[in-house]
Amino acid sequence: MVIYNIKNSKELASYINYTNLNNMITESEMREFLEKAKELNFNSVIISPTYVPLAKEILAETNIKVGSVVGFPLGFESIESKVAEAKALVDLGADEIDVVMNLSYIKDEKYELLEKEIKEIKETVGERTLKAIIETKALEDYQKANAAKAAEKSGADFVKTATGFVTPNHIFENVNDINIFQKHAPKIKIEINGGINDYKTANQILTGGADKIGSDMGYEIVKRYKELRENTQVTPKPITLTKKD
Template sequence: MYRVKNSKHLASVINYTNLNNMISEAEMTEFLNQAKELGFNAVTINPTYVPLAKEILADSDVRVGSVVGFPLGCENKESKIAEALTLIEKGADEINVVINLNHVVNEKYELIEEEAKELKEAIGDTTLKMIIESKILEDEQKANIVMRLEKAKVDYIKTSSGFLTPNHIYEIVNDINIFQKYAPKTKIEVYDGIDIWKMAHQVLTGGADLIASNNGYNIVSKYKELRENTQVKPKPITLTK
């Protein structure tokens, strides 16, 4: 079973996410300072605030992630590549790209592979995460997609844009099992309505490498309060010989 060592460890496997398209600069600044305070693996934010994030997080280990083709993924690959390169120029360390679901419907999986491969070649060492929207896919479709993404050498397969999420932990674990079977060399990030630390622990135990959550700050704060800030003084015990 996956073992969370402490709150610092828990934060290190969470990408604190805020993709609200109506967030003010003051609100984003507060969000980024929260990420810095707890030391998350990364933040995932909309492109507008990438330069601000790079500035605020400059003296931390928190990575800056943003999104391309979000949330529908139907742009052509040339547009996605251009968008990704612009984000990198502005300071993004991670690029999250929604696959083109039209290609899935038409069973043109080779086009998904081609897009992902060209994206990875264009951005080089920058982390590439491909979002597949697993909630609306059949298991056969998921298997075909992730096989292609592994061939394209993407860094992570991500379950969702956050707009469409599984109803139950068993759906999430089913997705993880499919990913591990058909793309065993590719890391997994789950973004599926995870809002409490017990749920986060279940998903990590199920095999996810990273969790993305809008509620990352609350997850880690509650865990810290429960496991590290609660002091219990044991009663004296007398042992018989």
């Protein structure tokens, strides 16, 4: 999918997974975050497992999906523990599950273990969306390509570029990652995460070929866009269509 022109703020919000994985957030702060998500109707919220039940309650009458994380943020847990985490999220009602792929497996080229991990988690979550997080900033291009191929082969719905706990990629690095994924895992969808803090960058990422954006600045991005695009009234000067003598 390539987007060249966002028509309105509602469409922009539909491409954003509004994220808050702050491990010190209070319940009142999470409620405020969820009300902001509700106001602008994002594609999904990505939050810690702790607050999945609260999000399901607050967002019950919306179309916003509730997503949470497995093996976060390091991804070095055993396959069995990740499967158990995924099952717990399903039981809580999560609609999307983001699993951090094991960087050691990627670097050691243990692709059979990567495939086993993703396959077993996908079997556990069923029709719910499964996103495989590849910490692209820590990898060479060939490693990104092989990890994406493993994720696609094993049934993941998305490949996601970062946990948000590593220095965000530059726009050109993100587009490079998109190109790698499209070439080597053409059937898998792509979510770019981290460092997307304004509409200009969001539009560049979508134009570059991403299907979704993950951002903890989603509210600010859409709100600012809405102010500029929809809430600014400009009265054109009167003109005549004939040349004056």
